[in-house]
Amino acid sequence: xxxxxxxxxxxxxxxxxxxxxxxxxxxxxxxxxxxxxxxxxxxxxxxxxxxxxxxxxxxxxxxxxxxxxxxxxxxxxxxxxxxxxxxxxxxxxxxxxxxxxxxxxxxxxxxxxxxxxxxxxxxxxxxxxxxxxxxxxxxxxxxxxxxxxxxxxxxxxxxxxxxxxxxxxxxxxxxxxxxxxxxxxxxxxxxxxxxxxxxxxxxxxxxxxxxxxxxxxx
Ligand SMILES: Cc1cc2nc3c(=O)[nH]c(=O)nc-3n(C[C@H](O)[C@H](O)[C@H](O)COP(=O)(O)O)c2cc1C
Numbered sequence: 001x002x003x004x005x006x007x008x009x010x011x012x013x014x015x016x017x018x019x020x021x022x023x024x025x026x027x028x029x030x031x032x033x034x035x036x037x038x039x040x041x042x043x044x045x046x047x048x049x050x051x052x053x054x055x056x057x058x059x060x061x062x063x064x065x066x067x068x069x070x071x072x073x074x075x076x077x078x079x080x081x082x083x084x085x086x087x088x089x090x091x092x093x094x095x096x097x098x099x100x101x102x103x104x105x106x107x108x109x110x111x112x113x114x115x116x117x118x119x120x121x122x123x124x125x126x127x128x129x130x131x132x133x134x135x136x137x138x139x140x141x142x143x144x145x146x147x148x149x150x151x152x153x154x155x156x157x158x159x160x161x162x163x164x165x166x167x168x169x170x171x172x173x174x175x176x177x178x179x180x181x182x183x184x185x186x187x188x189x190x191x192x193x194x195x196x197x198x199x200x201x202x203x204x205x206x207x208x209x210x211x212x213x214x215x216x217x218x
């Protein structure tokens with residue numbers, strides 16, 4: 001059994017998305033002791049920015065005529081798709097940046113989508129996936145910036161509708177309270193949202209671990 005974990009935060013220390021993912025991972029590891037956790041740190045070790053264009057153009061080029069860069073991009077896309085296909089469960093930790101997804105996570109999705117296996121069948125059909133997503137501000141109904149979060153719906157669209165994942169989303173808002181003084185009036189609410197996110201992460205981690213059955217003892 002293996003868990004594939006992808007982190008998209010550009011921070012390591014003090015990362016709110018990593019904190020949620022750590023809770024989920026702890027449940028996975030305690031339920032599946034000794035099993036692999038395969039990691040990709042897309043925010044701190046980004047994919048090459050030209051890989052996607054090279055993989056797309058490779059798809060329009062006969063194999064024998066491909067450049068070295070095209071071959072490398074196709075191989076990288078296959079490796080990323082393998083990481084998903086070989087995992088029994090998937091955990092993604094993705095912050096909101098500039099009202100959308102970062103170039104890093106977009107490059108990862110774009111590259112995986114070039115892998116031809118995704119055209120035969122959705123890559124994550126029925127596979128349990130937890131998405132931990134965090135936002136510095138708040139974008140709920142009735143807030144001044146309602147509708148400005150252009151990340152979460154995109155992530156859901158690809159994971160659920162394009163890749164067919166069995167998706168659970170754990171969200172936390174107002175992570176910048178305590179960092180940005182303009183948000184000080186939301187201190188109590190932010191604490192509450194933090195605690196709620198951790199509690200939801202506990203539930204999601206437990207469910208993720210239990211959805212993947214341990215091998216039966218013979
Ligand atoms: C460059 C940058 C852009 C950001 N843009 C937004 C934004 O548009 N909306 C928002 O709510 N928070 C924004 N944030 C705040 C992050 O979403 C927040 O700090 C989050 O906790 C980051 O995830 P992490 O804690 O896992 O690193 C931004 C942060 C950075 C560094």
